[in-house]
Amino acid sequence: MALTAVATACGTQQDGGETPKQVTMNEQQAIDRAEEIIHQAVDDMSPKPTLERTGPETIGPCIARDDHGPDDRLQVTLFYKLTGVPGAEARNLVLQARDAWLKQGYKYNSSDKEDMSGPFPWVSMRTEPDDFWMEGITGVLDRTKGEGLATLKVRSPCFLPPGKSSASTAADPAALEEPQADDPARHRALGHSSRIYDALRVGSAPTQPGEGLGTVQDESGTSVHHTWSTEPLPEDEMVRALVRAQAYFQSAGWSVRHVPTREGTPAAVARHPEEGTIAQVAASTTGAVRVAVTTPVNGPASADA
Incomplete structure (x- = not known):
């Protein structure tokens, strides 16, 4: 068996x-x-x-x-x-x-x-x-x-396949305040990151300082925040990946705001209409695409993207 x-x-x-x-x-x-x-x-x-x-x-x-x-x-x-x-x-x-x-x-x-x-x-x-x-x-x-x-x-x-170890618990700045495993907001944030990864269709990079999964708190309340980056890309491929991400947000019913950059590369902030989750997808100076997903812990956020 x-x-x-x-x-x-x-x-x-x-x-x-x-x-x-x-x-x-x-x-x-x-x-x-x-x-x-x-x-x-x-x-x-x-x-x-x-x-x-x-x-x-x-x-x-x-x-x-x-x-x-x-x-x-x-x-x-x-x-x-x-x-x-x-x-x-x-x-x-x-x-x-x-x-x-x-x-x-x-x-x-x-x-x-x-x-x-x-x-x-x-x-x-x-x-x-x-x-x-x-x-x-x-x-x-x-x-x-x-x-x-x-x-x-x-x-x-x-x-987790038989005989393999569980996920690494090595701490980084974001993981030090990692939400509980049964936190619904945590699952939402990771789920949206996964869908964005699919839309970009490029590989992810090793975790950079300050990236990962954690909780943040400001005047609007407590949220779960997940940040990660793709591998560095040639400029034309980076632009195509960003366009694919924006197309995904639009097809999935997110409200999308296009953000102008000095370099002219696409960048977007998108808001989930029901959850209040905010996703930011933008090019970095290294050629990577940086992704940040923030979802409120206690119900939808009130602010638009």
Whole structure:
């Protein structure tokens, strides 16, 4: 019998502010569950697409690390293109995936509500109670003809493989006041960092001084603050990553304010409309993209971004 490991949710939160329950799995169980979620979306589709796996390695390091330091936890991610059907069917396939997941009792994380009735919808959802995250995306092939390519993505929660050590507890300035593991605000902050990481599509850098996860307090109250950086990038790649992040915020319904910089590179401050979470994404002088996520501990913040 295969050994199992305790999985901790990788920066997610249940509705109503409850902390996700812990589940047990090993690597194969995580892959099998992700495949099951994909097939729940695809098996009854019409027309029937062909699943073409793409993207990075299936198993990789946990993205939303508790202290953004050394960590042995892993995460399973599956990407599938839905091929073998006309491009005009891409919208229909994404909406069918959404409906199939809703029938399973899965919940919306966010969706492009304004564009859901358009030719290129996008939806983000999560399973309960095991807290897998999935997306249905309509990539644009020919905008004038309404042709696209449907892609499905599933990501597991973070889990610690048998025989591995737990996350590092080495302290840095932000980790000295790290919020409790069961703090819902902590899960929100890490979850948003994970989604921003996905949108940027570049690697993260080792933790820099002052980065990590911690609590901050000012006149508006107490918040959980998570900061991290990408690896240094060439200027053109850095600009593209920032544009992708801004596009993500807009598609997910965040209020986005573009911040001018002397160098002319994109930078943005975004506010989650329900939580009051503030995210800042901007270029640094090193060529890295710096990300800061601040979410209020006791309910939504009152100030706009």
